[in-house]
Amino acid sequence: MAPPPSGSGSGSVVDLSRSLCAAVIKSAFRRHLPLLAAAPSLLAALLERLSPLPSAALAFFRALPPPHPLDASLALLRLLAPHPRHHPDARALLRDLSLRHPLSSPLLLPSLLADGPHVPSWLLLLLSQSSRTDAAVRVFDQMRARGLAPDAHACTALLTALARARMTATARRVFDQMATTPINTHVYNAMLHVCLKAGDAARAEALITRMDVTGVPLDHFSFNTIIALYCRKGMRYEAMCVRERMGKEGIQPDTVTWNSLIHGLCKDGRVKEAAQLFTEMTVPPDNVTYTTLIDGYCRAGDIGEALRLREEMEARGMLPGVATYNAILRKLCEDGNMKEANRLLNEMDERKVQADHVTCNTLINAYCKRGDMASACKVKRKMMDSGLRLNQFTYKALIHGFCKAKELDKAKEALFDMVDAGFSPNYSVFSWLVDGFCRKNNADAVLLIPDELLKRGFPLDKAVYRSLIRRLCRKGLVDQAQKVFDKMQCKGLVGDSLVYATLAYAYLTGGKPVAASNTLDGMAKNQLQITPQIYNCLCTSYPDEKETLNMLWVHAIERGLISKSVYKLLHQARLESTRPAVETGGYAPAPRPDYPQATLDT
Numbered sequence: 001m002a003p004p005p006s007g008s009g010s011g012s013v014v015d016l017s018r019s020l021c022a023a024v025i026k027s028a029f030r031r032h033l034p035l036l037a038a039a040p041s042l043l044a045a046l047l048e049r050l051s052p053l054p055s056a057a058l059a060f061f062r063a064l065p066p067p068h069p070l071d072a073s074l075a076l077l078r079l080l081a082p083h084p085r086h087h088p089d090a091r092a093l094l095r096d097l098s099l100r101h102p103l104s105s106p107l108l109l110p111s112l113l114a115d116g117p118h119v120p121s122w123l124l125l126l127l128s129q130s131s132r133t134d135a136a137v138r139v140f141d142q143m144r145a146r147g148l149a150p151d152a153h154a155c156t157a158l159l160t161a162l163a164r165a166r167m168t169a170t171a172r173r174v175f176d177q178m179a180t181t182p183i184n185t186h187v188y189n190a191m192l193h194v195c196l197k198a199g200d201a202a203r204a205e206a207l208i209t210r211m212d213v214t215g216v217p218l219d220h221f222s223f224n225t226i227i228a229l230y231c232r233k234g235m236r237y238e239a240m241c242v243r244e245r246m247g248k249e250g251i252q253p254d255t256v257t258w259n260s261l262i263h264g265l266c267k268d269g270r271v272k273e274a275a276q277l278f279t280e281m282t283v284p285p286d287n288v289t290y291t292t293l294i295d296g297y298c299r300a301g302d303i304g305e306a307l308r309l310r311e312e313m314e315a316r317g318m319l320p321g322v323a324t325y326n327a328i329l330r331k332l333c334e335d336g337n338m339k340e341a342n343r344l345l346n347e348m349d350e351r352k353v354q355a356d357h358v359t360c361n362t363l364i365n366a367y368c369k370r371g372d373m374a375s376a377c378k379v380k381r382k383m384m385d386s387g388l389r390l391n392q393f394t395y396k397a398l399i400h401g402f403c404k405a406k407e408l409d410k411a412k413e414a415l416f417d418m419v420d421a422g423f424s425p426n427y428s429v430f431s432w433l434v435d436g437f438c439r440k441n442n443a444d445a446v447l448l449i450p451d452e453l454l455k456r457g458f459p460l461d462k463a464v465y466r467s468l469i470r471r472l473c474r475k476g477l478v479d480q481a482q483k484v485f486d487k488m489q490c491k492g493l494v495g496d497s498l499v500y501a502t503l504a505y506a507y508l509t510g511g512k513p514v515a516a517s518n519t520l521d522g523m524a525k526n527q528l529q530i531t532p533q534i535y536n537c538l539c540t541s542y543p544d545e546k547e548t549l550n551m552l553w554v555h556a557i558e559r560g561l562i563s564k565s566v567y568k569l570l571h572q573a574r575l576e577s578t579r580p581a582v583e584t585g586g587y588a589p590a591p592r593p594d595y596p597q598a599t600l601d602t
Helices: 010-025 030-037 040-049 054-063 070-080 084-100 109-113 118-129 133-145 152-164 168-178 185-198 201-214 220-232 236-248 255-267 271-279 287-299 303-315 322-334 338-350 357-370 373-385 392-404 408-420 427-439 443-455 462-474 478-490 497-509 513-525 532-541 546-558 564-578
Strands: none
Touching (some): 040 054, 054 070, 054 084, 070 109, 118 152, 133 168, 152 168, 152 185, 185 220, 201 220, 220 236, 255 287, 271 287, 287 322, 357 373, 392 427, 408 443, 497 546, 513 546, 532 564
């Protein structure tokens, strides 16, 4: 059926639409509504004719049986958008549509951008708040391409979502585009939050300066964010200066301000200064304030003062939370006071304070270090029974504990459980296993680990083999390391620069220069180079083996395996090794091997 004609007869069509809506609303036409809903183009055209009657159109639309056709829903959305009184209804309709249709797709988005900024701004807000960040960025980019400026609420929500997703570069680009038009304090605050998440103090300072220049006032959130950032970066003087500025501008520091300053001092080990600041607070401290100080005293080794603060906290009517208990529990476990730690756990149970991952992992790690694997496994079972999922720290503690207790079968089982849970073991995990097998004179068992992981569905990559090779070389077992390397190549994996350099070094240490040369020849064949990261890694791993490292660098230079930046590091090392003690104001550094001048200067 064709849509109603336009032109001279439009007045009569509106009259007809008015009559039809009245009939529907009065239920005289309800039994025919399914037929009308089956003609979405006619329904959309009818709704468009009702633009002078938004309330009647909305009532008519609601009377239709669901699900409502997409075209009709979009027509009603366009009809309601110009009327502020109906904005809540329009936003609710858009929310429902976003759950059923990909509104940010190239097919649907143009129709939402055609009638002004209201609908796309609502869509941008909706996508940002629901963490559909990529879709929100697409909407923003299309709005900018069409010359539409999102409202401040949508801009703030988008930047907040990007901060939450750690999409710092995208947030910077989006903000720079937003800032081409005047923006308010809330938008600036959202970008300051991005800087806080990224630890970018320089950019945050530039934003504050920009706010001052453009006359945009700072509020509590602005000041608290920059103070928190400074405290995280250890910039105490700058943080205190911002607090002074707050007072000058008539904004009194609140509890969040004081908590950030106290946390920054405790983080840097300046607990006495934090305690002094605590006495200067002009607002009542809260649970976070006390927990921060308690944690600071525990880390400083003053458990007595930490417990006194907890008593003061309770006397002021604030019950310790799980974070407070965790701070004290960690210190008790570090001191080996497991009896008092268990008493604290019983207190948590009595007060209905639910233990979390930190609580359980702290206990498991403490028991593993003591070699009490039975108690560690008991805590693990309680952890699982309470619904807490074991994380990578739990598995690492158990693997380390089993290796230390020489229960290598259980250590491997914990490794496989870790892999099954979706976590990737790192160098430390493989090092513990290698050390454990070596202590039992069974280094060949290390060769089986990659295949066993593969059977469990773990995708093998260079990282697994690299970890095993590095640790075997570290233990002086270069022959076993070479076997792992050979198996790695049989799997179609090519060794990287660190693998080749580590093997070559191990061969030189073992008095096998020919094998070392062959290894470096293979490295050259694969067009690999020793980078500054690998140079520093080897120097750090073998600080007392400078002569052997010197031989490695010479062999590498002969084959062109040294990058230009490593040449500079080698020159710097040689200069430092020959610097007189007078220049350094003390003893001269330990002498380093004198690298061949002619070779290094090429």
